[in-house]
Amino acid sequence: MRNFDQFSITEAVLERVANAPDARIREISEALVRHLHNFIREVRPTQAEWEKGIAFLTDTGHMCTGTRQEFILLSDTLGVSMLVDAINHDHQTAVTESTVLGPFYVEGPPEVACGTDISGHLEGEPMFVSGSVATLDGTPLANAIVDVWHSDVDGYYDVQHEENGLVARARLRTDDQGRFSFWSIKPAAYPIPHDGPVGKMLEAQGRHPWRPAHVHFMIEAPGHEKLVTHVFVAGDAYLDSDSVFGVKDSLIRDFTAHAQGVAPDGRVMDQPWCQLTYDFKLNPVSAAASQAA
Amino acid sequence: MRNFDQFSITEAVLERVANAPDARIREISEALVRHLHNFIREVRPTQAEWEKGIAFLTDTGHMCTGTRQEFILLSDTLGVSMLVDAINHDHQTAVTESTVLGPFYVEGPPEVACGTDISGHLEGEPMFVSGSVATLDGTPLANAIVDVWHSDVDGYYDVQHEENGLVARARLRTDDQGRFSFWSIKPAAYPIPHDGPVGKMLEAQGRHPWRPAHVHFMIEAPGHEKLVTHVFVAGDAYLDSDSVFGVKDSLIRDFTAHAQGVAPDGRVMDQPWCQLTYDFKLNPVSAAASQAA
Ligand SMILES: [Cu+2]
Ligand SMILES: [Fe+3]
Numbered sequence: 001m002r003n004f005d006q007f008s009i010t011e012a013v014l015e016r017v018a019n020a021p022d023a024r025i026r027e028i029s030e031a032l033v034r035h036l037h038n039f040i041r042e043v044r045p046t047q048a049e050w051e052k053g054i055a056f057l058t059d060t061g062h063m064c065t066g067t068r069q070e071f072i073l074l075s076d077t078l079g080v081s082m083l084v085d086a087i088n089h090d091h092q093t094a095v096t097e098s099t100v101l102g103p104f105y106v107e108g109p110p111e112v113a114c115g116t117d118i119s120g121h122l123e124g125e126p127m128f129v130s131g132s133v134a135t136l137d138g139t140p141l142a143n144a145i146v147d148v149w150h151s152d153v154d155g156y157y158d159v160q161h162e163e164n165g166l167v168a169r170a171r172l173r174t175d176d177q178g179r180f181s182f183w184s185i186k187p188a189a190y191p192i193p194h195d196g197p198v199g200k201m202l203e204a205q206g207r208h209p210w211r212p213a214h215v216h217f218m219i220e221a222p223g224h225e226k227l228v229t230h231v232f233v234a235g236d237a238y239l240d241s242d243s244v245f246g247v248k249d250s251l252i253r254d255f256t257a258h259a260q261g262v263a264p265d266g267r268v269m270d271q272p273w274c275q276l277t278y279d280f281k282l283n284p285v286s287a288a289a290s291q292a293a
Numbered sequence: 294m295r296n297f298d299q300f301s302i303t304e305a306v307l308e309r310v311a312n313a314p315d316a317r318i319r320e321i322s323e324a325l326v327r328h329l330h331n332f333i334r335e336v337r338p339t340q341a342e343w344e345k346g347i348a349f350l351t352d353t354g355h356m357c358t359g360t361r362q363e364f365i366l367l368s369d370t371l372g373v374s375m376l377v378d379a380i381n382h383d384h385q386t387a388v389t390e391s392t393v394l395g396p397f398y399v400e401g402p403p404e405v406a407c408g409t410d411i412s413g414h415l416e417g418e419p420m421f422v423s424g425s426v427a428t429l430d431g432t433p434l435a436n437a438i439v440d441v442w443h444s445d446v447d448g449y450y451d452v453q454h455e456e457n458g459l460v461a462r463a464r465l466r467t468d469d470q471g472r473f474s475f476w477s478i479k480p481a482a483y484p485i486p487h488d489g490p491v492g493k494m495l496e497a498q499g500r501h502p503w504r505p506a507h508v509h510f511m512i513e514a515p516g517h518e519k520l521v522t523h524v525f526v527a528g529d530a531y532l533d534s535d536s537v538f539g540v541k542d543s544l545i546r547d548f549t550a551h552a553q554g555v556a557p558d559g560r561v562m563d564q565p566w567c568q569l570t571y572d573f574k575l576n577p578v579s580a581a582a583s584q585a586a
C-alpha cells in the first residue's frame with residue numbers, strides 16, 4: 001500500500017488496525033481513525049496548525065504531574081468527561097446523579113472517624129456536613145466508604161499547595177444506619193487551574209475557567225456501583241456556566257447558614273457556621289448490569 | 294445550562310466555544326467537539342476505558358523530550374501526518390512529492406560544504422548522494438538550503454544516541470547549477486521508537502513498527518514552498534507496509550551498488566559503495582497560493 005491521497009489514507013490505516021487481536025481495541029481504533037481523519041479533512045489544518053496541535057498536546061502532557069492532571073482538565077472542559085459520565089450513568093431511577101471526578105482526587109485519603117473536623121490549618125466559615133448512604137429502595141448501607149474533598153476559601157485544593165499536606169480531604173465510613181458526618185470549612189467557587197495549556201485554550205475560546213462551589217463525594221459499598229459526584233452550593237454565580245459542564249439540579253443544596261450556638265452534634269459554635277445535608281442513593285450492581293444489557 | 298444528557302452536552306459545549314474571538318479557532322474548536330463527541334458516543338467508553346485513554350495521552354506527553362516526539366509518532370502511525378500532508382500538497386504537477394517530517398529532524402543542523410562525508414564515526418557501506426534542486430519548469434535553484442538526515446546501519450538516528458553528537462545529518466547549499474552532493478553511509482530500515490506508548494498501541498493493534506530505509510530531505514529556496522520528503526531505497530521489504538504510511542512510488546530510487554574503484558567525485562574507494570541520485574522540483578509560492586484559493 002503506497003501513494004495515498006486524502007481519502008485512501010483512511011482506508012489504509014483502517015486496513016492496518018483491522019489486525020488488532022482484541023475486538024474492543026479494534027473497534028475503538030477504527031472509530032478513532034474515522035473520526036480523527038474526518039475532523040482533519042473538515043478543518044484542513046496547515047502544516048503550521050498541525051505543529052501547533054502537536055505542541056499543544058505535548059505541553060498538556062508535560063503539565064501533568066502526580067498532583068496536576070492537565071488531560072483530565074482538557075477532557076472536562078471539552079465536555080468529554082460529562083459525556084462519558086452520561087453514557088455510563090443513564091439512570092431512570094432515584095439513584096443519586098453523578099458528575100465529573102475532576103483532577104484533584106487523591107488515592108487513599110486520610111481515614112477519619114465521623115464527626116472529625118478535617119479543615120486542619122484552613123480558615124473559613126465552619127461547615128457541618130452530614131447525610132446518609134442507602135441503596136435504591138432506601139435500605140441504609142452500613143460501613144460504606146465515603147471519600148470527601150473540597151477547596152478552601154480561596155478556591156484551592158490541598159494538593160495545589162503541596163507543602164501543607166492533605167487537608168479538607170478524608171475517608172469516612174457510614175455507621176449502622178448508613179449515616180456519616182464531618183466538620184470542615186465552606187468551599188468557594190474556583191477557576192480550574194488555568195496557568196497551563198487548557199487555560200490558554202479556554203482563553204482562546206472566549207471562556208472563563210470558573211466552577212461553582214461544591215464538595216466532592218466518592219462513595220463505595222459492596223454490591224453497588226461506585227458513585228462519583230459533587231454537591232453544589234445553591235445560589236452560586238457559576239451554576240449555569242460551570243467550565244466543566246458538571247451541574248445537575250438534583251446535586252444543588254442550600255448550605256444553610258446558622259448563627260453562633262450549638263450545632264447538631266453538640267459542638268458549641270462561637271461564630272456563624274453552615275450546614276449541608278445530603279442523602280445518597282447508590283445503584284445496585286444488578287440494576288447496573290441489566291441497564292448495560 | 295445544566296442537567297446535560299449525552300446529546301445536550303454537545304450542544305452546550307458548542308454554545309460555549311461559539312464565543313471564541315478568532316474565527317479559525319472557533320471553527321477548529323467546533324469541529325473538534327463534534328467529532329470527539331461523536332467518537333465517544335460511538336464507542337461508549339466505560340469509565341475505566343476513559344481512564345486508560347487519559348493515561349495513554351499522559352504517558353505519550355511524558356515520553357516527549359527535546360529529542361523524542363511521541364505525539365508526532367502517534368500522528369504518524371495513525372495516518373494523520375500523511376493526511377495533513379496530502380491536504381496541503383495536492384499537486385497536480387511535476388513538483389517532487391512530500392512525505393512525513395518524522396520525529397528526528399533537528400533545527401539548525403551542522404552546515405557543511407558539498408562533497409563532505411557526514412558519516413563521522415559511523416561504520417557502514419559508503420553512500421554517495423548527489424542531485425539537483427530546480428523550480429517547476431526545470432530552472433536550477435542556486436543556494437537552496439538542503440537539509441539531510443538518515444539512520445545508521447542499525448536503524449538509529451544520531452539523536453537516539455545523544456552522547457555521540459550529531460552525525461549522518463547536515464545542511465548543504467546548492468551551487469550555481471542547483472547541484473548538491475555528500476558522502477555518508479547507506480541507511481537501514483528501522484522500527485520507529487516503540488519502547489513507549491505508541492509502541493504499545495501498535496502492538497495492541499497487531500502492527501509492526503518498521504519503516505523502509507530512506508534518506509530525509511528538507512529543501513528551502515526563496516519564492517518556493519518548503520519541501521519535506523524522503524527518498525526510499527528500492528526493493529526494501531517494508532515499502533508496502535510502512536508503519537507511518539509515507540511511501541510514494543515517485544520517491545523510491547535504486548541506491549545503485551558499485552564495486553571498489555573511483556567514485557564520480559574522484560574519491561578512490563577500496564570497498565563497495567552505493568550511489569543515490571535525485572533531482573528535486575520545488576513548488577513556486579505563486580502556484581501554492583493559487584492552489585489554496
Ligand atoms: Cu467524526
Ligand atoms: Fe472540585
Ligand SMILES: [Fe+3]
Nearest residue numbers: 395397507509
Ligand atoms: Fe526516518
